[in-house]
Amino acid sequence: MPARRIEDGHHPFGPAVARLISEFANLPGIGRKTAERLAHHILTCREEEAMALAEAIREVKATIHQCKICFNLTDQEECEICRDPRRDRSVVCVVETPKDVSVLEQASAFGGTYHVLGGRISPLDGIGPEKLTIDALVRRVKRDKVKEIIMATNPTLEGDGTALFISNVLANYEVNITRLARGIATGSVLEFANKEMLADALRGRQQF
Template sequence: MAELTESVTRLIEHLTRLPGIGRKSAERIAYHLLRVSKDEALALAEAIRNVKENVRYCTVCYNLAEGELCRICQDPTRDRGLLCVVEQPQDLMAIEQTGAYRGLYHVLLGRISPLDGIGPEQLTIDALVQRVRQGQIREVIMATNPTVEGDGTALYISNQLADTGVTITRLARGITPGSVIQFANREILTDALVGRQKL
């Protein structure tokens, strides 16, 4: 069996570290990169470099941004009284793709999971509570994933906000318990947003 060059072997090893990429997929990607033009391959490398150098978390909502604020926080047409709380930026993007929501967001950057050593202090919950206490928010929509950890996180946050007088709602259960928001289809997410219920 022919030996791979050191550079190809290293590329395959790095590709296998990506989520969902096994050895065979990593080999296919590596050979694809060898076949495309040098410009195309280096454009991919430059895109990765740009993401690592330029993308950060929005200082208000913790969505991905290339400046201090993300595009959603900068948008003056958004309803500033509505705040949708999600676990990850991918969940925010899934909700945005429905076109059914025009408020603001808050990204927790995870969920409370004691078994994984993740408590409230590792998330952006304190920043969320501060935002709500500033008084502009009239409704907080808990859009954490419908899992044990997601429900526990939503309950913890609703307890933290109980004395604020803000309406706290939860996405309707059009989303199957145990599923992940970023993989739900557009219609299910739209129904869940429209049919959200008070906690």
Template sequence: MLGYPKSLGKLIDHLKRMPGIGQKTAQRLAFHILNLEPKGAQDLAQAILEARQKLIYCSVCFNLTEHDPCFICADPKRNQQTICVIEEPKDFITIEKIGEYQGVYHILGGSISPLEGRTPDDLKIKELVRRVTSSGIAEVILATNPNVEGEATALYIAKILKPLAVKVTRIARGIPVGGDLEFADEITMLRALEGRQEI
């Protein structure tokens, strides 16, 4: 990288390859890392290596874990008849933070996106169908993201699961708390009206 020592330019280039990290953010992160005490830099490098070495995907739900099956799938207190389908492992944390959902999960590994070359065959949809047909599942909750790809993925899965006599639901979507109606798009308003509840 022009103007930087070779090792610093290499660090910036690697950081830039991360999702959502542009040139300036990569530079800030690189300088932050360089300003760490040697022990702090060593700990960061060790944490990255350890995560790469120890983390695997659960053979049941495809969540990240250090033990197979993961702690959710292995928990006998969880409702094994309800599966919440999400796109990525990070979505699991968002739902678990609420503390209300007591079922299990199924992580697809993304969403259907023809523009990015991701088809249903690239996701863990076949594995979901296998779970539904072999485990006596009562309900599948589709919690994919409320964007074009997430909606397409949810509709595709719902269509596949319909003949299997399992209840398929979709999480409600609508106006976020603190949001203004004037900034809501038509689809968000439609979903908010459809998901209305009696108070």
């Protein structure tokens, strides 16, 4: 019976616990059983420990925003990569999300800069090209004399479609457009690729 009750928002310890379990269960990859275990940890851990997590969440939302150049996330005006004078601004790797930047950075195989689209073109979800940062990318190509654009969208139908759309938009500019080598199986997600696969894919990038 309590199993049913938890589902309709009731918990024997009170509504605050039911709410916490729901909030944890809303996180990606966290099921109800794990959410309950996390809530029980919060219930029994030291006050400071729980508050540190709550405060870290609040602080991230208060201080982190988009880099004004590449739309990666940062706590400053420009992200760490755009600020780094050693990074080559004439080579721009185009990705869907900030997470993809982190994943590619962990491969330590790229010395250029990034451009975060903020998603991929997906007519079924109502996401057209105007919702992505494609205009800003075109401005960067003009302004920063970008020599090469590396397409690193996910190797899915929509990711490939987005890359194709951008390559068409940039067709009139003097910029070399490449894409990640297909070391990555089509239909998978960039986030789960390992360092070696990503490093290989960067090295073996092909003419678009």
